[in-house]
Amino acid sequence: MHSSTLVLSALALSSQAVAVNLTATAAADVAAARASALTLSPTSNVKGKAFDRFVVIWLENTDYDKAASDPNLVWLAKKGITLSNYFGVTHPSEPNYVAAIGGDNFGMDNDNVNNLPGNVSSIIDLLEDKGISWSQYQEDMPYSGFEGKAWINQQTKANDYVRKHNPAIIYDANTSQERLAKNKNLTQFYSDLEAKKLPQWMFITPSMQNDGHDTSVTFAGNWTRSFLEPLLDEKHHHFMANTLILVTFDENHTYTSSNRVLGMLLGDAVPKKLIGTTDPQYYNHYSEISTVEANWNLHTLGRWDVGANIFSVVADQTGDTNTAWDAATSANPTHFFNTSFAGLFNSDRQVVTLPPPNTKLVRNGRKVLGRIVRTWGDESLQNQTYYQNTVQIPDGMYPPQGWAN
Ligand SMILES: *[C@@H]1O[C@H](CO)[C@@H](O)[C@H](O)[C@H]1NC(C)=O
Ligand SMILES: *[C@@H]1O[C@H](CO)[C@@H](O)[C@H](O)[C@H]1NC(C)=O
Ligand SMILES: *[C@@H]1O[C@H](CO)[C@@H](O)[C@H](O)[C@H]1NC(C)=O
Ligand SMILES: *[C@@H]1O[C@H](CO)[C@@H](O)[C@H](O)[C@H]1NC(C)=O
Ligand SMILES: *[C@@H]1O[C@H](CO)[C@@H](O)[C@H](O)[C@H]1NC(C)=O
Ligand SMILES: *[C@@H]1O[C@H](CO)[C@@H](O)[C@H](O)[C@H]1NC(C)=O
Ligand SMILES: *[C@@H]1O[C@H](CO)[C@@H](O)[C@H](O)[C@H]1NC(C)=O
């Protein structure tokens, strides 16, 4: 991490500057860093076309059929729209989290302490560009802005918080002090709720126990219902304020089959007539970006976000059209999304450069963010871009043209 050591002179309790190590995981280092950690809870009120708040909750490693038969998840799904053809983009966990905010997995095929260089943009840049407040709530993160690999439960020693499930922290562009302060633990969700200071975009990662990773879908279903049920009727603190909630899984458990996972959309932004329905359109983690772009008319990243299908409930309001992809959704699919293609973060080290975003893509009037065009728009880079305005994404069996698997 480029900014693993911050000198927090302004924040230090004493007048003397103290250095804290944000990647250190020893209890004493964590305690020292926590004492001077900055927490920010920005708010905004930018009207969207279909929703005014977007809440993403990710659970872990469960096959579609298993998730769709968990009683608590079924109970929740009945209160909204079931997404029956929603897919992870590869295995294992980390590249899926990376994909969900950055528009590619960059060939990642591991859960290492990877860092996307500061010139790779994510949805965070797009949101900030339009003044839309954001935060991440990562359960059991020991303090706001912690960049360490993991934090275990200090009593039980069980796995708790892991960096590989924290998408924003993997992007160096988000490690300025200002941005680190918006990566908070879940206890902060409740204080932000109480203070009516929830942001308009948030990504919630439950602990390794509560997301099912170290437990089971039964455990994760119980946690998810227990977390959401009181909030679904929450009027007093404005959690429900034209809010759209996506609950989904990072990846399917069985690597040898296609990477379909359960998705569901909940919240008061779901029109009454769609409650209890199923949307069988093809979606994947890039839809989490394209849907937000369409809703708030954001710029785009110029990667696989541009062509990704937009949740129909939102596309209906934004005038976007979606495309079916039978090769992924049919009973005998040819695309499985169960391996990564070559890329900078692939263990095979065949490719040592980053793919340039396609800075010329336009979807329904939405153009690539100006900063991205300035960084990557040069013709000498644009001749190497592999992104197109299409729903068809690569995987290990069908790598981008010119990039072997
Ligand atoms: C911060 O902590 C990490 C993890 O313990 C360690 O590898 C690194 O050397 C430390 N950095 C500094 C500047 O002390
Ligand atoms: C949550 O983060 C806050 C802010 O950094 C910190 O004060 C608090 O101790 C953390 N809570 C837990 C349970 O780690
Ligand atoms: C969740 O599990 C706890 C402990 O076993 C139980 O008391 C509770 O009823 C469960 N809640 C749901 C919604 O299943
Ligand atoms: C991906 O799934 C296909 C279809 O089941 C299978 O043939 C292939 O071996 C899988 N790949 C891996 C790496 O598991
Ligand atoms: C994983 O997803 C595929 C594709 O949707 C599904 O057919 C398969 O049943 C799932 N795996 C298992 C073991 O359920
Ligand atoms: C992006 O950053 C990486 C790492 O610092 C660097 O190698 C690459 O040249 C940069 N690319 C552009 C287009 O700025
Ligand atoms: C792209 O253009 C640069 C500069 O003109 C050139 O060096 C490079 O070989 C080209 N790459 C491809 C893939 O055409």
Ligand SMILES: CC(=O)N[C@H]1CO[C@H](CO)[C@@H](O)[C@@H]1O
């Ligand atoms: C856009 C943005 O906030 N960029 C910052 C990302 O983090 C690096 C390193 O801390 C800063 O130098 C950038 O300004």
